[in-house]
Amino acid sequence: MTNSKPLLCVHGHFYQPPRNDPFTDEYRTEPSAAPYNNWNARITAESYAPNAFAGNFERISFNMGGTLARWMDLEAHATYLRIVNATQAYYHRYGVANGVAQSVHHTILPLARGRDKRCQISWGIASFAYRFGGVPQGLWLPEMAVDYATLEAVADLELKFVILSDGQVTGELLPGAGPYRVRLPSGRFVSVFVRDNNLSNAFSFNMPAAGEARDWVNEALRGAQPGSLTLLATDGETFGHHHSQGVDVLRALTLPHARDAYAITTLGRYLRAHPPTVEVELVENTAWSCPHNLGRWATGCACTSGRNYWKGALRRALDNLSHDIDDLYVDLVRTSDLASWSLRDAYITVLLGQVTGPEFLAQQSLGQLPSIKQRRLLQLLEAQIYRQRMFTSCAFFFEDLERVEPRYAIANAVRAIALVRYATATDLTGSFHRDLSIAVSEKTGRTGAQIMDEILVQADLGHSPLGNTMERNGFR
Numbered sequence: 010m011t012n013s014k015p016l017l018c019v020h021g022h023f024y025q026p027p028r029n030d031p032f033t034d035e036y037r038t039e040p041s042a043a044p045y046n047n048w049n050a051r052i053t054a055e056s057y058a059p060n061a062f063a064g065n066f067e068r069i070s071f072n073m074g075g076t077l078a079r080w081m082d083l084e085a086h087a088t089y090l091r092i093v094n095a096t097q098a099y100y101h102r103y104g105v106a107n108g109v110a111q112s113v114h115h116t117i118l119p120l121a122r123g124r125d126k127r128c129q130i131s132w133g134i135a136s137f138a139y140r141f142g143g144v145p146q147g148l149w150l151p152e153m154a155v156d157y158a159t160l161e162a163v164a165d166l167e168l169k170f171v172i173l174s175d176g177q178v179t180g181e182l183l184p185g186a187g188p189y190r191v192r193l194p195s196g197r198f199v200s201v202f203v204r205d206n207n208l209s210n211a212f213s214f215n216m217p218a219a220g221e222a223r224d225w226v227n228e229a230l231r232g233a234q235p236g237s238l239t240l241l242a243t244d245g246e247t248f249g250h251h252h253s254q255g256v257d258v259l260r261a262l263t264l265p266h267a268r269d270a271y272a273i274t275t276l277g278r279y280l281r282a283h284p285p286t287v288e289v290e291l292v293e294n295t296a297w298s299c300p301h302n303l304g305r306w307a308t309g310c311a312c313t314s315g316r317n318y319w320k321g322a323l324r325r326a327l328d329n330l331s332h333d334i335d336d337l338y339v340d341l342v343r344t345s346d347l348a349s350w351s352l353r354d355a356y357i358t359v360l361l362g363q364v365t366g367p368e369f370l371a372q373q374s375l376g377q378l379p380s381i382k383q384r385r386l387l388q389l390l391e392a393q394i395y396r397q398r399m400f401t402s403c404a405f406f407f408e409d410l411e412r413v414e415p416r417y418a419i420a421n422a423v424r425a426i427a428l429v430r431y432a433t434a435t436d437l438t439g440s441f442h443r444d445l446s447i448a449v450s451e452k453t454g455r456t457g458a459q460i461m462d463e464i465l466v467q468a469d470l471g472h473s474p475l476g477n478t479m480e481r482n483g484f485r
């Protein structure tokens with residue numbers, strides 16, 4: 010790696026919320042995405058495909074959310090393959106991945122229990138390995154939400170680094186992206202790259218023409234030390250979807266000329282050459298899109314308008330339901346003397362379609378269980394997937410309960426409840442319904458319980474419980 014110039018890494022966070030129906034697995038038609046069938050297709054046409062075919066994925070650092078990768082694999086396979094091939098070419102060239110993992114369901118990790126943090130991250134690592142090959146070194150934290158316990162889970166799973174903003178760490182910060190190291194309560198370390206907020210926001214919200222992009226970086230890096238790193242990290246959709254010139258801008262940024270003041274690299278490659286020496290501390294319970302101690306996803310806060318107490322009520326309902334589902338799962342698993350949570354972590358291979366349920370049990374040496382018990386176990390493991398999907402961050406991100414995103418969380422809960430009932434004959438409907446009655450939409454006055462009733466009726470009638478409309482949502 011040349012050290013004669015300052016270095017720039019562009020990191021793209023590529024993500025779309027889950028849009029498949031938890032009952033039918035079908036993707037909804039979204040009229041607001043016209044002329045495309047849904048937003049995944051439209052953003053693919055505007056951003057993912059042109060970036061892939063411009064070769065941009067060979068020169069950036071990136072993460073791709075599990076729900077988006079799965080859709081792209083099925084519905085935009087040429088683009089998907091192009092991205093997979095780009096990452097593999099990068100790995101062969103440099104011996105290190107330019108992609109990083111993402112916790113699979115875009116869960117706000119500090120709000121999840123330890124075993125759920127590990128589940129989300131280990132599923133993210135397995136998804137990465139399955140799609141791109143190799144082992145990722147880094148993790149994208151959804152919404153950059155962080156606390157020490159989250160980084161303990163990152164260390165448990167042997168990942169080396171995460172990305173944060175400069176307000177999320179304190180200590181002797183130098184200009185540039187670091188990397189720094191954070192000492193964990195366990196005594197272990199995780200490396201942290203710090204993104205350049207000014208440069209990242211300039212490109213996100215005030216993007217220049219492609220012909221000016223490198224000049225902006227030259228100007229921003231004027232005076233930067235040779236060999237130092239600057240990190241421009243933002244939503245991948247910035248390039249092509251939010252700004253139509255973005256694909257050309259990303260191409261220009263990542264192909265600097267000899268006369269430019271910088272060269273490019275990626276995080277994994279830089280970390281290998283520059284292990285951190287300076288220690289910083291975390292500012293816990295911070296995130297990049299809420300300055301209120303994670304209130305946006307936990308309690309409601311001033312980030313979204315109106316009375317948004319429904320967020321705390323919805324989370325309590327989902328948390329209570331999770332505990333009930335987990336208790337029933339642990340009860341069944343205990344009778345077979347199995348390790349509940351490592352079994353759940355391993356179940357991602359079924360979600361990825363690598364093995365069938367029965368094959369999975371055989372791999373886990375459970376093929377000798379009575380067939381009725383095998384069936385119950387698979388139903389409870391399947392319920393765990395929907396129970397994880399309930400916590401997708403977008404359910405809490407916006408202002409009102411009466412939107413498709415919270416509805417998606419409730420629909421996934423209903424699906425998990427159904428699977429639990431098949432497996433154990435225990436019906437968790439009543440307690441969840443009761444908890445949801447506390448969550449009220451300011452816009453319509455309806456409660457989560459009424460939304461749940463509607464979902465139950467529609468699921469019974471074979472209609473999509475998610476409805477068929479979705480406003481353009483501005484997801485990160």
Ligand SMILES: [Zn+2]
Nearest residue numbers: 299301310312
């Ligand atoms: Zn907030």
